[in-house]
Amino acid sequence: MDATAKFELFASYMNLEPAEEHTPVQPVAASSNTLREAPAPYNTTRPGSAYARAPCGSSPAELRQAVDAASSPLKSSSSDAKKRALGISYAAMPGGKHMAMLKTLLTSACERDCFYCPFRAGRDFRRATFKPDEMARAFMGLHRTSAAEGLFLSSGIAGGGVRTQDQLIDTADILRHKLNYRGYLHLKIMPGADRAQVERSMQLANRVSINLEAPNAARLTRLAPHKNFFDELLRPLQWVEDIRSTQSAHAGWNGHWPSTVTQLVVGGADESDVEIMSISAELYKRLHLARVYYSAFHPVSNTPLENRPAEKPMREFRLYQSSFLLRDYGFDLEDLPFTQNGNLPLEVDPKIAWAQINLSESPVEVNKADKQALLRIPGVGPKGVNEILTARRKGKLCNLRDLQKIGVIASRAAPFILLDGRRPSQQLNLW
Numbered sequence: 051m052d053a054t055a056k057f058e059l060f061a062s063y064m065n066l067e068p069a070e071e072h073t074p075v076q077p078v079a080a081s082s083n084t085l086r087e088a089p090a091p092y093n094t095t096r097p098g099s100a101y102a103r104a105p106c107g108s109s110p111a112e113l114r115q116a117v118d119a120a121s122s123p124l125k126s127s128s129s130d131a132k133k134r135a136l137g138i139s140y141a142a143m144p145g146g147k148h149m150a151m152l153k154t155l156l157t158s159a160c161e162r163d164c165f166y167c168p169f170r171a172g173r174d175f176r177r178a179t180f181k182p183d184e185m186a187r188a189f190m191g192l193h194r195t196s197a198a199e200g201l202f203l204s205s206g207i208a209g210g211g212v213r214t215q216d217q218l219i220d221t222a223d224i225l226r227h228k229l230n231y232r233g234y235l236h237l238k239i240m241p242g243a244d245r246a247q248v249e250r251s252m253q254l255a256n257r258v259s260i261n262l263e264a265p266n267a268a269r270l271t272r273l274a275p276h277k278n279f280f281d282e283l284l285r286p287l288q289w290v291e292d293i294r295s296t297q298s299a300h301a302g303w304n305g306h307w308p309s310t311v312t313q314l315v316v317g318g319a320d321e322s323d324v325e326i327m328s329i330s331a332e333l334y335k336r337l338h339l340a341r342v343y344y345s346a347f348h349p350v351s352n353t354p355l356e357n358r359p360a361e362k363p364m365r366e367f368r369l370y371q372s373s374f375l376l377r378d379y380g381f382d383l384e385d386l387p388f389t390q391n392g393n394l395p396l397e398v399d400p401k402i403a404w405a406q407i408n409l410s411e412s413p414v415e416v417n418k419a420d421k422q423a424l425l426r427i428p429g430v431g432p433k434g435v436n437e438i439l440t441a442r443r444k445g446k447l448c449n450l451r452d453l454q455k456i457g458v459i460a461s462r463a464a465p466f467i468l469l470d471g472r473r474p475s476q477q478l479n480l481w
């Protein structure tokens with residue numbers, strides 16, 4: 051099988067995880083699996099795929115996108131459809147740029163048997179494997195024609211985590227040092243990789259990731275009973291942070307240590323949102339992850355969880371919103387509006403739910419509040435806060451139109467603010 055056929059085979063079996071700065075989209079309704087593009091939650095930049103599962107970094111919604119693209123010439127050119135069929139999709143990067151990213155695997159063979167994963171050992175489907183040199187050269191063929199600008203490389207586990215990680219590192223080494231590839235590289239770290247391999251991966255990649263899959267060890271046993279939560283998954287994430295905080299970044303690629311991300315499957319193990327947000331808060335605070343991805347569970351045929359119902363896309367969306375509140379808005383776990391069963395309400399934005407409890411009777415004076423207080427106002431993001439602080443130096447903000455002009459979602463903010471001592475809610479009716 052040639053390299054193109056292998057890329058197509060992987061893309062057609064996998065829904066690649068929502069890598070890079072994937073922006074979740076708001077589902078139409080909590081009970082629906084149909085999605086539409088909607089304003090991104092908080093400070094994200096562009097809607098993207100909301101589906102993803104995390105079989106060591108691989109998955110299947112790209113196929114659906116490829117099929118959609120191929121059958122809808124108005125939406126996408128045929129060259130885009132061809133790219134998607136190979137597993138190339140547009141990833142939104144920090145700063146808002148978009149990059150054509152090849153998301154692929156060294157091998158779709160795997161000796162593990164995670165319950166949710168289409169690649170699990172013993173599942174009957176056609177598999178393929180690249181050698182490191184073959185992968186590196188095939189990717190460079192796409193890169194030289196500008197079909198793929200960046201590479202997200204993962205793998206099933208064949209011959210143990212250490213051996214598989216060696217193959218990933220060999221591929222990255224060939225790309226960087228033989229083929230002079232200087233572009234974006236997201237490298238997966240395999241369960242079972244050792245510390246020296248983690249460090250070597252960090253010297254070659256712009257981003258590394260290890261998927262925790264579940265919020266704690268007890269939940270992981272229900273998804274992947276042969277993965278060890280602490281030794282194989284959490285410890286490598288801790289090594290990444292340890293290396294990054296104790297060693298000079300000169301050793302990293304281009305003088306920078308890579309960022310780190312992880313992913314959790316949502317709804318596969320009866321875990322609660324408070325469990326998911328607890329580990330997310332720790333990962334942001336202690337290990338400085340750039341992003342925690344959430345992937346609503348979808349059953350895969352011929353796996354032990356094939357009869358489990360799919361998780362609601364709205365749950366995934368609310369988790370992303372809450373995650374951004376923890377990461378970018380100064381919220382603590384205790385601020386999130388969990389219900390008695392430990393879940394987030396599906397019907398309301400968590401920032402609005404917090405504001406309804408805390409700001410309805412104590413609105414924030416926009417002309418005096420500090421940065422942290424401004425960030426708590428619904429409709430105001432980090433960029434909006436900076437705009438407000440800049441505008442305040444020039445004069446008072448006296449009405450909703452002033453806020454609207456500087457990018458605040460005034461209708462959302464109105465019930466929770468004062469403008470020069472007055473509640474502005476009534477002004478909305480005038481628009």
Ligand code: SF4
Pocket residue numbers: 104105106107160161162163164167168169170171205206207274
């Ligand atoms: S280790 Fe588990 S999640 Fe990863 S590819 Fe293998 S079966 Fe899938």
